[in-house]
Amino acid sequence: MSKALSMAVFFLTAIIIVFPALIGRGCKMPAGALPNPDQRSSQVDSGAEIKTRVFRSDLGEVITLPLDEYLVGVVAAEMPASFDLEALKAQAVVARTYTVRRLTAFGGQGCERHPGADICSDFAHCQAWEPKEKSLGKWPADKAQGYLRKIRRAVQETSGLIIVSGGQPVDAVFHAHCGGHTENSEDVWSAASPYLRGVRCPYCKDSRWRETKHEFSGAQFAGALLPYISALPVSAAGRPLLDGAQRTATGRVRFLRVGGEQVSGREFRAALEMPSTKFSWRLDGDTVTFTTRGFGHGVGLCQHGADGQARAGKSYREIIHFYYTGVEIVPISGLAAYK
Template identity: 35%
Template sequence: MKKPMVLLAGIAIFCIIIPVLISVLFYGNQNDNLSDSIKKIDKLEKSPYEKVDSKSPTISVYNSKTGKVQSMDIETFLYGVLSMEMSSEFSEEALKAQAVAARTYIIYKIENNIKAGHKGADICTDYNHCQAYASYEELKEQKGDKWIGESYPIIKQAVDDTKGQILTYDDKAILPLYFSTSSGMTENSEEVFMTQYPYLKSVSSPYEENSPKYYTESTIDKSEFIDLLKNKYADISISKDDLEKQINIIERTTAGSVKLIQMGNKQLTGREIRSIFDLNSSNFDISFVGDDVVFEVKGYGHGVGMSQWGAEGMANKSYTYDEILFHYYTDTDIKDMY
């Protein structure tokens, strides 16, 4: 009786195992295929603008450090730009938004043939004029091997994931201005630079309280305050006595920055005051404490276009890079150039 029982047990086990194996092999493959499909859909959803796949163009770059013009692949150049313009610790979507903005800036310069200031090259490496840039070798020297190993691939990926993509308005590259930190709103371009761009409008920027420059204070002695004004404007009439009564903010921009301010007998712009007293932005209030003048400053930068810390805040709220860009650059589209 033992052998028949063993035989029956073997048959039962065989009947159980075979269907399981078939299920694993058949349905397992189906699941793998479904998983692949999901990955492909996710990839498409993350990069819906990749419509062209051609070689990236070569651009001419004036290196302000060496004083020489060199030819570079635009995407390689952008690795060095993004490395300098935004922290690698920022979120993936914020980095991708910055990569598109930086690429658009180069294309805008080329399309509009703006070569002044960099010896006829398409772009230069002076951040005061164009964009900050550092080569791979310079980054390695400045930031170290650990950063190159861990952070540089993140920067490179953000550029690669948006290859060829630029922001357009009426099918032309926009001037994609950006800055560090807003005070909760960005500025209308015409209120800061006297030139109106339809895509550089004031918008809310609510998610950037984590920026170290969101709020700062700058204190200066009243005597030094007056000296700095008189050094800049010899004909200004302002005195330490009753200084509070000689200063009055006349007008603010839509975003709250100082547009016009009365200083003694002169009306100055907020940008002029920012420059004279080296403030982080033109969005400030002035108070007086004893013999000191206190500037209470919100934000960092000119305030027009995309706030980088605002982009980071939006990314942390699960906004994608295109949503970030469309928020800060009104009525724009993303176009894949190559």
């Protein structure tokens, strides 16, 4: 493959795979507020009652599924099925919370890209979802049925439950691995959120994402950064290749200078397809090697940490309260817009 072609493939891959993961999931809050907690039903609603119109990005058509059946396909797509049951339950509640914010029946905006659908299966736009056949096909044959049963159980045992803060469903963002400490939302995106506060997370330390190495030749590095800077860093005569890193309190790079030009940590991570902005580097001749910690933006629930906590005996409720500060876990029926 020619160098130009391989670089084009590299950029395309970065745009298709990495960039969508950086896009914050924005959607409008439902208009309704929760009534007085005393008036809430202690009964958990059946997710089977609530219809979800899902635009299947793979087929280009809208299908209608009971909420909980839809959530099985979301949890299967968003979290490794080998994770502990309590971690899968936490993910189910997170996914249900995200979905309810979109459902037009609850005052949500639906998927604005696909009129007539509440949500689409494009992870970069709404929320990842996969059909049962795909899940069964990707899991080891001897484990597949057990995994499906486990995910169904995670959804059923949390049926009807969502996470709220100030009477509204939260923006239940999550990521694969926090690298040891989750982030305040304003340190990654612009808006501060009372429930998206950074917490020290020692529970994900056994994962392979705790620390990874990424090596680039000078040419690879320069080519990847070209869209973000006006000159090749290798030709930045006399100026340090990388310097001036501004970091968050937990060590994620907000900005750094590449050959004297400022680049955001998020752009830098996307360009080099690195798993997180929590990185350091070492220059050795024509090679630059990055050491990164974690995988993902670091805000909200840490999936590997959730699994670590579950294996240490924590419940899904404890896991959710650990990663989302000051929230409540309540039945959907508490929402005023509930029909």
